Amino acid sequence: MKRFMNDPKTVVTDYLEGLSAAHPHLVKFDREARILVRARRPERPKVALIAGGGSGCEPLHTGFVGPGMLDAVCPGAIFTSPVPRQIIAATRAVDCGAGLIHIVKNFTGEVMNFGMAQEIMAFDDITVETVLINDDVSIKDDDDSAGRRGLGATVLVEKIAGAAAEAGADLATVAGIARRVAARSRTFGVGLTSCTPPERGQPIYRMADNEMDLGIGISGSPGRDRVPLSSACDIAAILLDEVLSDRPPAPASPLLVLLSGLGGTPDAELYLLYGEIDRALRARGLKPARCLVGNFVTSLEQMGASLTLLELDDELLSLWDAPVHTAAMRWGMCP
Amino acid sequence: MKRFMNDPKTVVTDYLEGLSAAHPHLVKFDREARILVRARRPERPKVALIAGGGSGCEPLHTGFVGPGMLDAVCPGAIFTSPVPRQIIAATRAVDCGAGLIHIVKNFTGEVMNFGMAQEIMAFDDITVETVLINDDVSIKDDDDSAGRRGLGATVLVEKIAGAAAEAGADLATVAGIARRVAARSRTFGVGLTSCTPPERGQPIYRMADNEMDLGIGISGSPGRDRVPLSSACDIAAILLDEVLSDRPPAPASPLLVLLSGLGGTPDAELYLLYGEIDRALRARGLKPARCLVGNFVTSLEQMGASLTLLELDDELLSLWDAPVHTAAMRWGMCP
Numbered sequence: 001m002k003r004f005m006n007d008p009k010t011v012v013t014d015y016l017e018g019l020s021a022a023h024p025h026l027v028k029f030d031r032e033a034r035i036l037v038r039a040r041r042p043e044r045p046k047v048a049l050i051a052g053g054g055s056g057c058e059p060l061h062t063g064f065v066g067p068g069m070l071d072a073v074c075p076g077a078i079f080t081s082p083v084p085r086q087i088i089a090a091t092r093a094v095d096c097g098a099g100l101i102h103i104v105k106n107f108t109g110e111v112m113n114f115g116m117a118q119e120i121m122a123f124d125d126i127t128v129e130t131v132l133i134n135d136d137v138s139i140k141d142d143d144d145s146a147g148r149r150g151l152g153a154t155v156l157v158e159k160i161a162g163a164a165a166e167a168g169a170d171l172a173t174v175a176g177i178a179r180r181v182a183a184r185s186r187t188f189g190v191g192l193t194s195c196t197p198p199e200r201g202q203p204i205y206r207m208a209d210n211e212m213d214l215g216i217g218i219s220g221s222p223g224r225d226r227v228p229l230s231s232a233c234d235i236a237a238i239l240l241d242e243v244l245s246d247r248p249p250a251p252a253s254p255l256l257v258l259l260s261g262l263g264g265t266p267d268a269e270l271y272l273l274y275g276e277i278d279r280a281l282r283a284r285g286l287k288p289a290r291c292l293v294g295n296f297v298t299s300l301e302q303m304g305a306s307l308t309l310l311e312l313d314d315e316l317l318s319l320w321d322a323p324v325h326t327a328a329m330r331w332g333m334c335p
Numbered sequence: 336m337k338r339f340m341n342d343p344k345t346v347v348t349d350y351l352e353g354l355s356a357a358h359p360h361l362v363k364f365d366r367e368a369r370i371l372v373r374a375r376r377p378e379r380p381k382v383a384l385i386a387g388g389g390s391g392c393e394p395l396h397t398g399f400v401g402p403g404m405l406d407a408v409c410p411g412a413i414f415t416s417p418v419p420r421q422i423i424a425a426t427r428a429v430d431c432g433a434g435l436i437h438i439v440k441n442f443t444g445e446v447m448n449f450g451m452a453q454e455i456m457a458f459d460d461i462t463v464e465t466v467l468i469n470d471d472v473s474i475k476d477d478d479d480s481a482g483r484r485g486l487g488a489t490v491l492v493e494k495i496a497g498a499a500a501e502a503g504a505d506l507a508t509v510a511g512i513a514r515r516v517a518a519r520s521r522t523f524g525v526g527l528t529s530c531t532p533p534e535r536g537q538p539i540y541r542m543a544d545n546e547m548d549l550g551i552g553i554s555g556s557p558g559r560d561r562v563p564l565s566s567a568c569d570i571a572a573i574l575l576d577e578v579l580s581d582r583p584p585a586p587a588s589p590l591l592v593l594l595s596g597l598g599g600t601p602d603a604e605l606y607l608l609y610g611e612i613d614r615a616l617r618a619r620g621l622k623p624a625r626c627l628v629g630n631f632v633t634s635l636e637q638m639g640a641s642l643t644l645l646e647l648d649d650e651l652l653s654l655w656d657a658p659v660h661t662a663a664m665r666w667g668m669c670p
Contacts, residue, residue: 005566022610269339269350275354
């Protein structure tokens with residue numbers, strides 16, 4: 001394992017110190033509470049958005065704190081859910097009376113810990129809505145599993161609901177928009193390598209040079225199927241088949257295409273794969289109206305990518321285009 | 336080698352197709368001429384900025400085409416300079432009578448091919464200024480070498496001179512600003528792994544798990560010194576010593592700190608390293624006024640980072656903050 005680090009035990013706090021040093025006007029790291037909050041309180045009360053999850057998936061979520069997106073984030077240890085204490089601290093830190101939304105990815109620990117935090121805060125005078133993200137189509141959503149994991153849709157919910165909150169929408173409206181984005185998003189991922197959690201020091205598993213993992217998530221666990229590595233063109237078709245067969249969008253709808261690298265795949269390769277996806281979508285009569293290509297939901301230095309499709313409507317499109325200023329997503333605002 | 340690709344021979348054109356499909360309002364890929372140009376001509380004649388270089392270093396330069404930055408780019412084969420034919424095509428494509436600047440990194444082939452292109456165009460009615468970038472302090476700038484390589488300063492020159500050109504400055508002014516940025520920038524890089532060019536299919540060299548390369552460039556070649564891997568804190572000190580001893584900035588000057596990943600290092604690790612650099616700069620009485628952390632000048636999927644310091648002044652700072660809208664660098668403009 002080769003990394004820029006001082007001590008495997010402190011990588012999370014150390015990188016959060018660096019992130020807040022790099023963006024002091026955007027975020028503040030509260031080392032004691034182990035939460036990241038906006039550096040500036042909003043000028044008027046607004047619905048506050050909070051997310052959290054295992055670290056190692058950056059920029060999710062810590063790169064998305066700032067105007068137009070999240071208000072606070074609770075980063076867990078590497079690939080480990082945040083604890084209730086963090087969630088409570090974040091909730092109390094950013095509450096300004098207009099209500100809060102907990103954006104929760106459907107992982108057992110994350111769901112449980114956000115739930116526990118809410119129980120503990122039951123007598124606080126804070127109204128919290130929970131929005132569950134479960135866009136991963138690689139898992140059958142039946143009684144035998146913990147259900148579909150929350151993957152790329154998380155970024156889209158955070159951006160679009162964040163824009164609605166910033167514009168002054170009330171809690172029910174923002175929660176409704178967030179749920180609409182989650183319901184209309186689907187994700188499927190492909191992994192080319194494993195990754196190495198710092199404290200473990202060894203790759204979580206091994207893959208042969210001619211293999212790839214289909215249906216990969218973000219926990220560093222292997223995918224659903226291990227199959228022979230194929231061409232970018234074939235991989236694009238596989239990703240699209242999985243996502244589109246689960247929820248076919250209306251032919252005329254504008255689509256938002258998120259192609260996120262898993263951390264170790266260079267941007268040029270992601271663009272190459274995006275080119276194949278774009279071509280295949282058009283060949284199927286579909287219309288990629290917006291796209292986002294780069295590292296957004298990752299697993300440390302894992303190579304691979306995940307495809308998220310969101311069927312937009314006029315309101316969602318306009319909220320997507322609204323200004324945002326965070327460490328990892330930024331448009332429409334001056335420095 | 337595990338990559339998203341169809342054919343090792345077509346990775347460059349394939350990724351450029353994807354990049355232009357993802358950003359049709361920003362860039363247009365001319366497959367025949369093998370150049371990338373802005374999708375929209377500027378509204379008024381302006382000084383045009385052109386850069387080029389070996390592919391595999393993305394987002395340099397192709398991710399930096401658009402308002403506030405470059406006008407056209409000539410991408411060579413992987414780690415190979417563009418040929419004169421591309422440079423001529425790009426120059427003629429974006430000339431609008433206000434003069435052009437060729438931003439040339441100091442690599443033998445790149446300098447030679449830009450020079451040949453200019454000779455061939457000697458009878459064209461186009462005024463071209465060349466700005467040479469040679470910020471790499473790992474190489475002694477003496478008669479025995481081809482001189483210092485152009486590394487991270489390239490991004491800073493492209494952004495800052497691009498802002499001046501966009502604001503309507505004339506050719507001599509833009510060239511002067513570009514040269515001032517180049518002269519005030521210094522870079523030193525550290526590599527943790529090698530990388531694998533697609534057509535080669537094997538890593539260029541091998542490194543042990545406990546080694547790192549100091550003084551790495553972007554050609555995929557090994558660094559100046561192979562030394563034991565050390566902590567992020569120690570690496571930050573090494574990078575700063577190399578850069579600051581070569582050109583100590585005035586204590587009160589605002590510094591621009593570019594910490595670029597080499598492609599395969601996750602952002603969180605870069606932020607961790609940035610935290611150490613920020614702390615060490617302040618401990619030396621220096622002032623990081625702006626920073627940019629992420630993948631900007633890379634070598635495929637190589638792990639590692641390079642540190643570039645630019646001593647700003649008021650004019651350069653204001654040009655840095657000016658709006659920009661490219662695939663890889665974007666602020667201050669709406670979609």
